[in-house]
Amino acid sequence: MTAMSFSLPNRLLFRCLAALLTVGAASGVHAQVTVDGAWARTTVPNQSATGAFMRLTAQKDVVLTGASSPVADIVEVHEMWMDRGIMRMRPADRVPLKAGQTIELKSGGLHVMMMDLKKQIKAGERVPLTLSFTAADGSVSTVEVNATAAFAPPTR
Ligand SMILES: [Cu+2]
Numbered sequence: 001m002t003a004m005s006f007s008l009p010n011r012l013l014f015r016c017l018a019a020l021l022t023v024g025a026a027s028g029v030h031a032q033v034t035v036d037g038a039w040a041r042t043t044v045p046n047q048s049a050t051g052a053f054m055r056l057t058a059q060k061d062v063v064l065t066g067a068s069s070p071v072a073d074i075v076e077v078h079e080m081w082m083d084r085g086i087m088r089m090r091p092a093d094r095v096p097l098k099a100g101q102t103i104e105l106k107s108g109g110l111h112v113m114m115m116d117l118k119k120q121i122k123a124g125e126r127v128p129l130t131l132s133f134t135a136a137d138g139s140v141s142t143v144e145v146n147a148t149a150a151f152a153p154p155t156r
Contacts, residue, residue: 033058033097033133033143039154040127040147041107043120050121051078052112052129052147053105058097065094065140066132071121072114075129079110089113097133107153125149 038054049072056064067075079092092110097103105111112129121127129145148154 032060032062032135032141033131035131035143035145036102037154038129038145038147039150040114040121040129042123042149042151043117045120047120048117049113049115050117051107052114052127052145053107053153054112054145054147055102055104056097056131057102058099058133060099060135061097062133062135062141063094063096064131065134067112067129068132069114069127069129071118071127073116073118074114076113076115077105077110078113080108121149123149123151 034057036055036057038052040052041050043050064077067077069075076091077093077095078089080087080089082088087108095103095110103110112131114127125148127147127149129147131143131145132140133143134140
């Protein structure tokens with residue numbers, strides 16, 4: 001690799017280094033939140049919405065501020081709670097993550113809601129999700145997640 005680089009014209013060598021540096025910086029940003037155990041609930045034909053669940057651990061304080069997926073027109077983070085025996089749900093526009101503390105998005109609690117699904121979600125599929133996190137300085141980073149489609153949560 002090094003020997004090859006020396007044989008390249010300086011201009012190309014510079015481009016190569018610039019590309020490497022860009023990748024390095026991007027992966028540093030991505031490493032700030034670790035995603036574990038991501039899964040999405042399977043759907044029946046013509047079902048319009050489903051949820052995705054996972055554990056999130058941030059290396060520094062960030063706020064989960066958005067989500068998107070190619071399989072759904074609308075993706076929101078929701079919270080769910082019981083109100084006198086009725087399950088209620090509302091968008092959670094900002095979910096704070098404290099450095100080093102794992103928060104769990106799970107059935108009956110916080111979840112990623114995918115609405116206006118473009119296709120049926122079948123068991124075993126990978127459902128791509130992009131989560132957006134905003135740091136204290138206002139900078140936004142994204143984390144790519146592949147949620148495994150399943151009828152029920154995976155056993156740990
Ligand atoms: Cu929801």
